[in-house]
Amino acid sequence: MKRIEFHNREKEKQEIRNILDAEPSLITFVYGPINSGKTTLITHLTCELSEEYVVFYINLRTKFLSSYDDFIESLFEMEIATDRTVRDGEETLAELISSATKITGIPITKEFIDYVFKDNKPKNAFSYMIKLFEEVKKSGKQPVLVLDELQKIGDVKVNGPLIYELFNFFIDLTKELHLCHVFAATSDSIFLERVYSEAMLKGRCRYLLVDDFDYETTAAFLKGCGVTDEGARVAWEYCGGKPVCLVEFINCGNREEKTKEMFTFRIGELETQLKLVKELGDEITIGSKRCDVHYEKLVSALKMFVKREEIGMNEVDEVSKRYLVKENILFVDPLTAMIAPQSRLDLLAIREVMEIA
Ligand SMILES: Nc1ncnc2c1ncn2[C@@H]1O[C@H](COP(=O)(O)OP(=O)(O)OP(=O)(O)O)[C@@H](O)[C@H]1O
Numbered sequence: 001m002k003r004i005e006f007h008n009r010e011k012e013k014q015e016i017r018n019i020l021d022a023e024p025s026l027i028t029f030v031y032g033p034i035n036s037g038k039t040t041l042i043t044h045l046t047c048e049l050s051e052e053y054v055v056f057y058i059n060l061r062t063k064f065l066s067s068y069d070d071f072i073e074s075l076f077e078m079e080i081a082t083d084r085t086v087r088d089g090e091e092t093l094a095e096l097i098s099s100a101t102k103i104t105g106i107p108i109t110k111e112f113i114d115y116v117f118k119d120n121k122p123k124n125a126f127s128y129m130i131k132l133f134e135e136v137k138k139s140g141k142q143p144v145l146v147l148d149e150l151q152k153i154g155d156v157k158v159n160g161p162l163i164y165e166l167f168n169f170f171i172d173l174t175k176e177l178h179l180c181h182v183f184a185a186t187s188d189s190i191f192l193e194r195v196y197s198e199a200m201l202k203g204r205c206r207y208l209l210v211d212d213f214d215y216e217t218t219a220a221f222l223k224g225c226g227v228t229d230e231g232a233r234v235a236w237e238y239c240g241g242k243p244v245c246l247v248e249f250i251n252c253g254n255r256e257e258k259t260k261e262m263f264t265f266r267i268g269e270l271e272t273q274l275k276l277v278k279e280l281g282d283e284i285t286i287g288s289k290r291c292d293v294h295y296e297k298l299v300s301a302l303k304m305f306v307k308r309e310e311i312g313m314n315e316v317d318e319v320s321k322r323y324l325v326k327e328n329i330l331f332v333d334p335l336t337a338m339i340a341p342q343s344r345l346d347l348l349a350i351r352e353v354m355e356i357a
């Protein structure tokens with residue numbers, strides 16, 4: 001079986017290393033378009049870190065989150081609790097973290113389970129985590145908390161919205177206590193916009209973009225995997241620097257045919273999505289308001305990409321923008337206030353579909 005090695009990301013890795021070298025003081029939001037390599041970067045870097053760091057990694061992607069209990073289960077991984085994360089009641093917190101440096105989920109002893117589940121209070125879970133991180137510190141190591149796909153918390157409510165409790169907890173861990181580094185990753189740019197405009201986070205967080213590879217990185221990646229110059233030209237033309245797409249390209253037998261197939265498939269998906277809105281209509285929820293999605297407005301938003309690769313965030317009406325982001329067609333970068341298609345393939349497909357729309 002062919003295994004494709006992790007490629008580059010030197011700049012991003014250095015940025016994260018610099019953050020880890022200093023005392024925890026700000027929350028780091030790792031963001032970027034879908035499939036740009038955020039999770040891969042985080043997991044790769046985690047493996048490279050010295051024993052000095054204890055990384056607690058939680059990926060909410062596959063978790064069903066609709067209540068406080070779901071949230072707690074996703075943090076503490078209760079379903080596999082008996083043999084992995086929940087240890088014997090006799091074990092102390094210090095013993096619990098004594099040898100581990102890379103941990104999926106938050107380990108917990110039986111002694112504390114009732115406490116974190118009690119009264120539906122996120123504060124109980126958070127104060128347990130602070131205790132655990134303090135033990136890590138006492139053992140001479142630096143705790144690092146990583147929450148991947150943070151947007152999944154989005155609408156969970158525990159008395160009030162859970163996300164605010166979580167942000168307060170993150171601020172506590174970083175700016176207030178300087179106890180634990182916090183990284184939160186997301187590819188949901190509407191969620192990121194919300195984070196970016198959140199008053200409580202002003203001056204308390206930083207943003208780290210993990211974008212698709214640029215041309216030089218893409219060319220070097222393909223060359224390292226034995227792709228010819230002509231092959232690399234075709235890959236860049238269709239896939240741009242989207243790692244997942246490049247991996248698919250490298251792995252397939254007939255590469256030219258594969259790119260055409262990916263392109264035709266994406267065109268088909270886009271046409272179907274637009275056809276559905278045209279024939280049946282659609283709606284999205286913004287705050288507590290349900291809003292109609294209009295086919296004509298979607299088309300005029302997409303037509304802007306016929307001549308341009310990116311547009312200003314406010315050139316598109318809010319409903320169309322949110323719909324196209326939700327459908328993973330467009331990506332909004334709140335830091336530059338620009339909108340672009342999620343990938344080069346999406347840009348080309350949009351242009352093709354808009355020719356006949
Ligand atoms: N630096 C890299 N070197 C080699 N392959 C990579 C690299 N980054 C990403 N990939 C490939 O791209 C795929 C998608 O990456 P990954 O899942 O990390 O993206 P993501 O940004 O976390 O996606 P999502 O937006 O869905 O969270 C990986 O499974 C891997 O095959």
Ligand SMILES: [Mg+2]
Nearest residue numbers: 038039040148
């Ligand atoms: Mg990911």
